[in-house]
Amino acid sequence: QQQVKQSPQSLIVQKGGISIINCAYENTAFDYFPWYQQFPGKGPALLIAIRPDVSEKKEGRFTISFNKSAKQFSLHIMDSQPGDSATYFCAASGTDSWGKLQFGAGTQVVVTP
């Protein structure tokens, strides 16, 4: 049973548009929520992460929005570029997990020129 549910499965956005990916979790012990970017044949790379004490975190064109009461968090990619075409995974971990990450199913993002 997947502990972190991610949607949509895939996304096509035009260059310059906004990509939005959503994740939901049930385990209230989760306290670390990272997003990873993965290109074909490569390992995932950390994009941005958030803790539940803040509702939003922005790093460049990437923003995480976090809603603790709804147990949801989302990734917004502003001004999407063709180079952003990749698979994005949300994940979650708790203090009792000793670093173990529970990954969402992934979202394949395609940015058209």
Place this chain on the structure above:
Amino acid sequence: GAVVSQHPSWVICKSGTSVKIECRSLDFQATTMFWYRQFPKQSLMLMATSNEGSKATYEQGVEKDKFLINHASLTLSTLTVTSAHPEDSSFYICSAMGGGIETQYFGPGTRLLVL
């Protein structure tokens, strides 16, 4: 950011043979390393957690006698797939953690094809 390497990046082997995959943290000491498996167009599934100098902890459903993990030093963990079969063909990814979870970094992955 910190660098984690894996070797080999690609391996093809015959059914029944064993394959060893190395995961190294190049510029930091990793107290904990994790091994994941990823099938095509699927998510990463945690296989096991290894801590330096102690036995690995395997996730439910992962055969510990088939996937042998050795974390011999603070910079090296190895995954050995014993008696590999075609269904073991997958993308194996390690991650290394030097301190808190924010210091967890992933390797580039190893593609295993068992014929």
